[in-house]
Amino acid sequence: QxxxxxxxxxxxxxxxxxxxxxxxxxxxxxxxxxxxxxxxxxxxxxxxxxxxxxxxxSLGLCQEQIRKLNEGLLLFYTNIARKAESVLSEQVQNMEQRLHVLREMKSLALQARQALEAQQFDEFGQLLDQSWQLKKQMASRVSNSTIDSIYDTAKAAGAIGGKITGAGGGGFLLLYCHPHQRNSVRQALSSLPELPFRLESGGTRVIFNFA
Known part of the structure; x- marks a missing residue:
């Protein structure tokens, strides 16, 4: 299934x-x-x-919009491995008590769509930051002192917003910053592995089959 x-x-x-x-x-x-x-x-x-x-x-972004968005996105590995199931299980347990948080996150998602379609990428970064602050309220293991320190360092270096991808608790940190701040953020997080990437329209694909 x-x-x-x-x-x-x-x-x-x-x-x-x-x-x-x-x-x-x-x-x-x-x-x-x-x-x-x-x-x-x-x-x-x-x-x-x-x-x-x-x-x-579909958001209907043209190639030029996607190019501009790519220019401001960075992805770093936090050097923290975790099992998503343990983080998600706590979120599920807290869901009924955190419905107000989920509603706020839904509202931010709608605003983020409007910001992207209007090419307001700085606003998108700010909404990403707000969404991450709400996400942390969903469960105690979504973030930790190490992740918070990494995130604060990135923001001090020029990142507008970001979030841990997936369930939280570790893994990869996605950041948005002005293109001219990319090197500053990279230098501030130089102790972390950066994963070069770009948005593409092909969707999820199998690139290697371990079977």
């Missing part, structure tokens, strides 16, 4: 509506220690979810 759901996510393009995996199936996945891959796999689009459907809309 996990691979079926992942396959559905990979098939998402833009402007379409898809049936969501049944809640019971997602609950079974979580119970078995597997986390649903749907949100991660289609997160490059504007997504609306209901109990029965996932609606995915």
């Amino acid at each position: 996990r691979f079926l759901h992942f396959g559905r996510a990979l098939a998402v393009t833009g402007g379409n509506s898809y049936a969501s995996p049944p809640t019971q199936q997602l609950a079974i996945q979580h119970h078995n220690g597997a986390t649903p891959a749907l949100s991660t796999s289609v997160a490059a689009n504007a997504i609306s979810m209901t109990a029965d459907h996932v609606t995915v809309e």
Whole structure:
């Protein structure tokens, strides 16, 4: 079931509506220690979810807009490995008590879409920062003193905003900054491995099969 759901996510393009995996199936996945891959796999689009459907809309950014956005994005490895399941399980447990936080994050996501489509990339960076501060309220293990120190160092060097990708707790830190501040941020985080990357339109693809 996990691979079926992942396959559905990979098939998402833009402007379409898809049936969501049944809640019971997602609950079974979580119970078995597997986390649903749907949100991660289609997160490059504007997504609306209901109990029965996932609606995915392309942001419609032109190549020039994507180029400008790429110029301000940086990705660093925090040197912290973690199991996403342990972080996500606490978030699930806290969800009912943190509904107000989720609603704020939803509002920020809508604002971020508008900022990207209007090429207001600095505003997008600020919204990324606000979203990260809210994300940390979802569970105690989303961040830690090391991650907070890295993030504060990046902001002091010129980063406008950022977040830990995925569940949190470690892994990779995505940052947005003015293009002319990239070298300053890189120098400030020179002790961390940087992963060069760029946004692309092909979506998630298998680049190596371990089987």
